[in-house]
Amino acid sequence: MRTSWADSVASSASENDGLASNNAAAAAAAGSRSARSAYVPPHLRNRPAALAGAVDPPPAAYTAAPSSSGNRWGGGSGGGARADPGRSGGGWGVRGGSGGGGWDRREREVNPFGDDGDVDAELAFQQENTGINFDAYEDIPVETSGDNVPPPVNTFAEIDLGEALNLNIRRCKYVKPTPVQRHAIPISLMGRDLMACAQTGSGKTAAFCFPIISGIMNGPFAQRPRGARTVYPLALILSPTRELSCQIHEEAKKFSYQTGVRVVVAYGGAPINQQLRDLERGVDILVATPGRLVDLLERARVSLQMIRYLALDEADRMLDMGFEPQIRKIVEQMDMPARGVRQTMLFSATFPKEIQRLASDFLSSYIFLAVGRVGSSTDLIVQRVEFVNESDKRSHLMDLLHAQRANGSVGKQALTLVFVETKKGADSLEYWLCSNGFPATTIHGDRSQQEREQALRSFKSGTTPILVATDVAARGLDIPHVAHVVNFDLPNDIDDYVHRIGRTGRAGKTGLATAFFNENNSSLAKALADLMQESNQEVPAWLTRYAARAYGGGGRNRRTGGGRFGGRDFRRDAAYSRGGSNVDYYGGASSGGYGGSAGGYASGGYGPGVTTHLPPLEDMFLTGIKGAFRVGTGITLVKQWVGNEEIQERNATCPDWKRGCGRMFEESALISYAENAVARTRPLFFFDRKDKATIFSAYSPRELSLNR
Ligand SMILES: Nc1ncnc2c1ncn2[C@@H]1O[C@H](COP(=O)(O)OP(=O)(O)OP(=O)(O)O)[C@@H](O)[C@H]1O
Numbered sequence: 001m002r003t004s005w006a007d008s009v010a011s012s013a014s015e016n017d018g019l020a021s022n023n024a025a026a027a028a029a030a031g032s033r034s035a036r037s038a039y040v041p042p043h044l045r046n047r048p049a050a051l052a053g054a055v056d057p058p059p060a061a062y063t064a065a066p067s068s069s070g071n072r073w074g075g076g077s078g079g080g081a082r083a084d085p086g087r088s089g090g091g092w093g094v095r096g097g098s099g100g101g102g103w104d105r106r107e108r109e110v111n112p113f114g115d116d117g118d119v120d121a122e123l124a125f126q127q128e129n130t131g132i133n134f135d136a137y138e139d140i141p142v143e144t145s146g147d148n149v150p151p152p153v154n155t156f157a158e159i160d161l162g163e164a165l166n167l168n169i170r171r172c173k174y175v176k177p178t179p180v181q182r183h184a185i186p187i188s189l190m191g192r193d194l195m196a197c198a199q200t201g202s203g204k205t206a207a208f209c210f211p212i213i214s215g216i217m218n219g220p221f222a223q224r225p226r227g228a229r230t231v232y233p234l235a236l237i238l239s240p241t242r243e244l245s246c247q248i249h250e251e252a253k254k255f256s257y258q259t260g261v262r263v264v265v266a267y268g269g270a271p272i273n274q275q276l277r278d279l280e281r282g283v284d285i286l287v288a289t290p291g292r293l294v295d296l297l298e299r300a301r302v303s304l305q306m307i308r309y310l311a312l313d314e315a316d317r318m319l320d321m322g323f324e325p326q327i328r329k330i331v332e333q334m335d336m337p338a339r340g341v342r343q344t345m346l347f348s349a350t351f352p353k354e355i356q357r358l359a360s361d362f363l364s365s366y367i368f369l370a371v372g373r374v375g376s377s378t379d380l381i382v383q384r385v386e387f388v389n390e391s392d393k394r395s396h397l398m399d400l401l402h403a404q405r406a407n408g409s410v411g412k413q414a415l416t417l418v419f420v421e422t423k424k425g426a427d428s429l430e431y432w433l434c435s436n437g438f439p440a441t442t443i444h445g446d447r448s449q450q451e452r453e454q455a456l457r458s459f460k461s462g463t464t465p466i467l468v469a470t471d472v473a474a475r476g477l478d479i480p481h482v483a484h485v486v487n488f489d490l491p492n493d494i495d496d497y498v499h500r501i502g503r504t505g506r507a508g509k510t511g512l513a514t515a516f517f518n519e520n521n522s523s524l525a526k527a528l529a530d531l532m533q534e535s536n537q538e539v540p541a542w543l544t545r546y547a548a549r550a551y552g553g554g555g556r557n558r559r560t561g562g563g564r565f566g567g568r569d570f571r572r573d574a575a576y577s578r579g580g581s582n583v584d585y586y587g588g589a590s591s592g593g594y595g596g597s598a599g600g601y602a603s604g605g606y607g608p609g610v611t612t613h614l615p616p617l618e619d620m621f622l623t624g625i626k627g628a629f630r631v632g633t634g635i636t637l638v639k640q641w642v643g644n645e646e647i648q649e650r651n652a653t654c655p656d657w658k659r660g661c662g663r664m665f666e667e668s669a670l671i672s673y674a675e676n677a678v679a680r681t682r683p684l685f686f687f688d689r690k691d692k693a694t695i696f697s698a699y700s701p702r703e704l705s706l707n708r
Pocket residue numbers: 129132173174175176177178181198199200201202203204205206348349475476477478502503506507
C-alpha cells in the first residue's frame with residue numbers, strides 16, 4: 001500500500017508533484033478564484049457568516065498586544081513546572097479533558113533522559129558538553145534588524161526560562177547558549193516575531209523550542225473547549241519532512257520533560273489513528289508536517305484557534321513553491337489567529353531574499369536575525385571538490401571509502417552520508433556498495449515509511465555506516481557521528497548543497513564534505529567556488545576557471561546578482577522597497593508583501609490582477625502569436641531572471657530565451673521553453689497581458705498544464 005508521503009517533502013517527488021498539481025489547479029482556477037468558496041472545516045460550519053471560514057477572533061486571553069516584558073499574552077516570569085488549574089502537580093494534570101489539550105490522567109511521562117532524577121549529581125561526573133566546541137562559533141558576525149531589538153544574553157541563567165526547563169537544559173548538557181540561541185531566545189521571549197538565519201548544526205531547534213515551552217509554562221491558563229473531539233494546541237511547529245518532525249518532537253519532549261507542556265507529533269506515512277489517539281490525550285505543542293496537518297484540520301480533529309506560537313523550521317523550504325500553498329492554507333485560511341496576534345518564528349540556514357519577501361506575509365513587525373551570512377556554510381566543515389567524470393564516480397567513491405577505512409581518517413564510529421540525485425540511483429549505488437563489501441542502506445521517497453525508519457536506525461547505530469540518500473535527508477537531520485558527506489551527484493541549487501553538507505560539522509564538531517564535480521555541474525561552479533571561498537576553503541584552480549566560464553553560476557543559484565550573498569535582511573535592499581507603493585516593511589505593511597496593495601502575493605492569490613503585484617519585471621515580456629504574454633515567475637525566479645547571469649544560464653538551456661524577449665513566440669515554443677529552461681523545479685506563470693489571466697502555468701516538465 002502506498003503510504004502517504006504527501007507531507008514529506010524530501011521524499012518528495014510524490015508530494016511535490018501532488019502539491020504542484022494542486023498548485024497548478026489553484027493557478028488554473030485563478031481566474032475564477034474570487035468565485036470559489038473557501039474551505040470551511042466542519043467544526044466551523046453553521047456559524048455566523050462573519051466567522052465561518054475566516055480567522056476566528058482569538059480568545060480574549062491572548063489578544064493583548066505584545067508586552068514589553070514577558071510573552072505577548074502577558075504571562076509572568078515563571079518558575080517550575082506549570083501548575084494550571086485542573087492539573088495535578090508535576091505537570092501531569094488533566095487540563096481541559098480529552099480533546100481539550102490536557103494530559104491523560106493515566107499517562108506516565110517517560111523520562112527521555114534515562115536518568116534517575118538527580119541531574120546535578122549525574123552531570124558532575126560527566127564532562128560537560130563532551131566534544132562540543134561552541135567557541136568555534138564565537139567570532140561569527142551577527143546581524144539583527146528591526147525595531148527595538150533586545151540585547152543578546154551570554155548564559156542560560158540570564159534568561160528566565162523557568163526552573164523545570166532549565167533543569168532539562170542541564171540534562172541536555174547545554175552549558176551555554178549557541179550564538180543563535182543567545183540572540184533569538186530573548187527576542188522571542190519578548191513576544192516579537194522573528195526571521196532567523198543561522199548555519200546548519202548551530203542549535204536552531206532549541207532556539208525556537210525554549211521560548212515556546214517557557215511561554216506556555218508561564219503564559220495565562222488556556223481554557224480549551226471541552227467535550228469535542230477537536231484538540232486546540234497552543235503552539236504549532238511545522239517542518240518539511242517526516243523525519244525532521246520526529247526529530248523536533250523528540251527534542252521538544254526532552255526540553256519539556258516535567259514542565260507540564262505536552263508535545264505531540266503528526267506526520268504522513270504513519271497510521272493516522274495512533275496520532276489521533278495521541279492528540280486526544282492532550283496537546284500543547286503540535287509538531288507536524290503540512291500535509292498531515294491539513295488532513296487533521298479538515299477532519300476537524302485539530303483546531304488552530306488557540307495557537308499562540310507558530311514556528312516554521314526550514315522556513316525557506318516551507319515557503320518555497322512546493323509547500324507554500326499548504327502553508328498559506330494552514331496559516332491564513334483556517335482558524336489560526338492572525339499575524340500580530342500569534343507569535344511567528346521562522347528559522348533556516350538559508351533564506352533567499354525572494355523567500356524572505358514572501359515570508360514577511362506571515363510576520364508582524366519582525367526582527368531579522370542572521371548569525372553568519374545568510375546561506376553560508378560553517379567553516380567547521382572541510383569542503384573538497386574533486387573532478388570526477390560520471391563514469392568514474394563509483395570507482396572514485398570506492399577509493400575514498402577504502403582510504404577512509406585504511407587510515408581511519410574520519411574516525412572509528414564514523415558514518416558516511418552519500419547524496420545522489422535520484423531514487424533509482426540511490427538503490428543501485430546501495431546495491432553496488434553492499435556487493436563490494438561496504439554495508440550501506442538507503443533513504444528516499446520510494447521506500448516505505450518503515451523502510452525509511454529502519455534505514456535511519458541502522459545508519460545511526462553504525463550497523464550500516466553508509467547511507468545513500470536523496471534530498472530527503474538533506475535538511476535538519478541531526479545524526480551524531482556523520483563524519484563525511486559525499487555529494488556523489490551535486491544538487492542544482494547551492495542552498496541544497498549547504499544543507500546537505502550541514503549533516504556533518506554540527507554543534508562545534510568538525511566534518512568533511514567531498515563533492516564530485518564534472519561538466520554537468522558547471523552551472524553550480526560559481527556559487528560553489530564563492531561558498532567555499534567564503535568559508536575559507538581551498539578552491540581548486542580548475543573550479544575557479546569553471547566559475548569564471550560559467551558566468552553567473554546559474555542553476556537556481558541565488559548568490560549571483562547580489563541576491564543574498566552578504567547575508568542581510570531583504571527589507572534593507574532598496575530594490576525591494578520600491579515596489580510602487582510606500583510600503584514600510586519595518587513597520588509591518590498591511591500586506592507585508594511586495595507592492596503592499598490588496599490581493600496579489602500577499603493574499604496568496606495568483607488570480608487576475610496578479611501582474612500588478614509582480615516585482616518590476618516590466619521588461620520580461622514574450623510576445624506570442626495570440627497576443628502579448630507576460631512571463632511572470634511566480635515568486636522565486638524573479639531575481640534570477642533579472643540578473644544577466646541567469647539569462648545567460650537560461651540561454652544555455654533555451655537558446656530562444658534572449659531572442660524571445662519582446663518578440664513573436666509560438667505557443668509550442670513557450671511550452672518547450674517552460675519544459676527546458678525553467679520548470680525543472682519551480683513554477684512558472686505565463687500571463688496574458690491583455691486580460692491578465694494566467695494562460696498556463698508550469699511546475700515541472702511533467703506538470704506542465706494548459707489552462708486557457
Ligand atoms: N546550547 C547548546 N549546547 C550544546 N549543544 C547544543 C546546544 N544547542 C544545540 N545543541 C546541539 O547541537 C546540535 C545541532 O542542533 P540543531 O539540530 O538544533 O541544529 P540546527 O541549527 O537546527 O541545524 P540544521 O540547520 O541542520 O537544522 C544538536 O545535537 C543539539 O543537541
